Amino acid sequence: MLERKQxxxxxxxxxxxxxxTPPGSVSVVGDFNDWQPGxxxxxxxxxxxxxxxxxxxxxxxHSFRYLGEDNHWFDEADADGHDGTNSRLHT
Structure with a gap:
């Protein structure tokens, strides 16, 4: 889920x-953090x-994805859209 505040x-x-869900550590990676896990x-x-x-x-x-343990990449179900393998968000 995405929450936004002005x-x-x-x-x-x-x-x-x-x-x-999923178990373990998860980070969000995207163009806003140069796709840096962690x-x-x-x-x-x-x-x-x-x-x-x-x-x-x-x-x-912005494009982003979640990265879980064991190199498990996944998308945001409530994203504003998708561009291939990435979730998209509009501010």
Whole structure:
């Protein structure tokens, strides 16, 4: 799930997954972090889910995917779209 919040001059996008699906560590990788695994690792939050937030420029589009353990790549079901193997998000 993607959550968005308007900041002064950016959009905070929060990437949210269930606590244990998939099991193990998961990071979000995309063009906003130069596709660096581990740069944005989802962490547990109070509601029992796990999440990580990234501040992005408004009125922009980004490609991303999730990377789980054992090199398991997967997409965001609630993304704004897909471009081949990547999820897309529009701020």
């Amino acid at each position: 900041l002064k001059d950016r959009i905070r996008v929060t990437f949210v997954l269930p606590a244990e 740069a944005h690792v989802l962490e547990p939050r109070a509601d029992g889910k796990r999440a990580v937030s990234v501040a992005l420029p408004g009125k922009s589009a």
